[in-house]
Amino acid sequence: MAAFVTLRDVRKEYRMGEVLIKASDGISFELEKGEFVVIVGPSGAGKTTVLNMLGGMDTCDSGEIIVDGQDIAKLKKKEITRYRRYDIGFVFQFYNLVQNLTAKENVELATQICRDAADAAQMLEKVGLEDRMDNFPAQLSGGEQQRVSI
Ligand SMILES: Nc1ncnc2c1ncn2[C@@H]1O[C@H](COP(=O)(O)OP(=O)(O)OP(=O)(O)O)[C@@H](O)[C@H]1O
Ligand SMILES: [Mg+2]
Incomplete structure (x- = not known):
């Protein structure tokens, strides 16, 4: 095969x-x-x-x-x-977040072009970012930004 x-x-x-x-x-x-x-x-x-x-x-x-x-x-x-x-899931080394959108807005942006998208807030909670949803990327650590992008 x-x-x-x-x-x-x-x-x-x-x-x-x-x-x-x-x-x-x-x-x-x-x-x-x-x-x-x-x-x-x-x-x-x-x-x-x-x-x-x-x-x-x-x-x-x-x-x-x-x-x-x-x-x-x-x-x-x-x-x-x-x-x-x-078909593709891709994690960029340098996050590729939109700088003038908050963590939650960045995830919501992706859900708009996604089939059967999950709830943005729920997903951020799952990766331990429930208290950082309204922060902008520049206010987050590297690992936190990476979790937002994933
Ligand atoms: N847009 C471009 N224009 C010209 N050369 C390029 C371009 N993009 C990549 N290259 C060249 O192609 C080669 C392969 O680059 P690539 O970025 O794939 O390497 P890499 O294995 O990912 O390296 P690294 O471990 O440093 O990230 C390099 O010599 C690079 O300079
Ligand atoms: Mg490379």
């Missing part, structure tokens, strides 16, 4: 004037459903590039990125938006 996720010879290059940067130089791997995977490599190796492509936030120049039977590298703009919205 085919793996749940298959990357085949995925390439991405950036041209910076004379210099050609190979951000992803023919990456291939397979992941099974339910598998817990860690990607490790030196700084600049292409980890973020691969995760962004897998998350539908970046495109590759060539290769295949097959998730649950469909090649997401070939999806049209609308389809990739759908994929990001309904």
